[in-house]
Amino acid sequence: MPRIDVSMPLFVGMPSFPGDPSFTSAPVDRIDRGQAYNLSLLGFGSHAGTHVDPPVHFDPRGVGIDRVDLERLNGPCQVIGVPDDRLEVGAAELGRIPPGTERVLFRTRNSARWARTLDFFEDYVALSAAAAQGLLDRGVRLVGIDALSVERDPTGRFPVHHRLLGGGALILEGLLLAEAPPGAYDLACLPLRLRDGDGGPARVTLTPR
Numbered sequence: 001m002p003r004i005d006v007s008m009p010l011f012v013g014m015p016s017f018p019g020d021p022s023f024t025s026a027p028v029d030r031i032d033r034g035q036a037y038n039l040s041l042l043g044f045g046s047h048a049g050t051h052v053d054p055p056v057h058f059d060p061r062g063v064g065i066d067r068v069d070l071e072r073l074n075g076p077c078q079v080i081g082v083p084d085d086r087l088e089v090g091a092a093e094l095g096r097i098p099p100g101t102e103r104v105l106f107r108t109r110n111s112a113r114w115a116r117t118l119d120f121f122e123d124y125v126a127l128s129a130a131a132a133q134g135l136l137d138r139g140v141r142l143v144g145i146d147a148l149s150v151e152r153d154p155t156g157r158f159p160v161h162h163r164l165l166g167g168g169a170l171i172l173e174g175l176l177l178a179e180a181p182p183g184a185y186d187l188a189c190l191p192l193r194l195r196d197g198d199g200g201p202a203r204v205t206l207t208p209r
């Protein structure tokens with residue numbers, strides 16, 4: 001079956017989380033300038049677009065993106081639909097997760113907004129701390145969401161990140177799931193192999209099972 005590309009394109013003017021570096025691209029060599037090939041200089045943050053959060057993102061003693069277990073990022077997963085009236089992914093949504101599921105991606109109303117325009121919006125749907133703990137209790141070891149952050153925390157304490165990463169789960173953020181209805185898929189996710197990287201931009205695809 002055809003793969004569904006659920007990763008965010010990288011381009012000048014793309015959305016970025018507030019405070020993160022903006023994506024830049026500058027030509028170095030160009031065929032139309034008489035040079036032999038096209039080559040560009042790129043600049044972007046380690047959490048640009050669709051990306052994986054490894055443990056070192058919030059724990060200086062944690063492993064970097066180059067040392068995460070790729071088996072955790074690839075394999076069977078469930079896309080869980082969250083009703084459009086939900087402002088937060090809470091414990092109620094966890095009941096839709098089949099027993100034994102290790103990889104969960106949440107498809108919220110964020111995806112429909114991204115499908116209309118790739119502009120950052122502050123009122124994105126994110127996970128509650130209770131949902132994060134509930135996922136760990138169910139044995140989930142990869143949590144993905146269609147927002148540039150898995151949480152929306154005005155305190156700056158980031159309890160969801162700390163709970164998930166500290167509990168042994170990896171986080172996949174910045175997914176575009178409008179073309180991926182809820183259901184069972186095979187997930188393919190390969191983040192850039194940045195040595196000791198605190199984040200890994202990734203190309204991510206889903207294949208219906």
